[in-house]
Amino acid sequence: MLEVFKELHEVATKLQQSNNRYKGKNKWLESKVKQLEKENKNLTVSFEKLEKLEKDSRSKYGTSSLKCENCPRQLKKIDYLMNTLTKFTLGRSNLDQC
Numbered sequence: 001m002l003e004v005f006k007e008l009h010e011v012a013t014k015l016q017q018s019n020n021r022y023k024g025k026n027k028w029l030e031s032k033v034k035q036l037e038k039e040n041k042n043l044t045v046s047f048e049k050l051e052k053l054e055k056d057s058r059s060k061y062g063t064s065s066l067k068c069e070n071c072p073r074q075l076k077k078i079d080y081l082m083n084t085l086t087k088f089t090l091g092r093s094n095l096d097q098c
Contacts, residue, residue, distance in 0.1 A: 068074075
């Protein structure tokens, strides 16, 4: 009976150590969750401020008066890249057929 008690005591000790590790990990995760919630709240506030600023600038300047200076240049680059990709794809398909 003494041997059974010793074995049971060893198992209980191991379980207690395991439980203590998980408690520590749980506390760490809880603090991490709180930190992330705080960061999320701050980012939400910043996002709302930016949305308000953008909305105010649209109402102040009107959507038609704001034009992208780089848009035509970017559209040309997109067309060039699309054409290059098309040529590459056709060349590759011809190569694969050989």
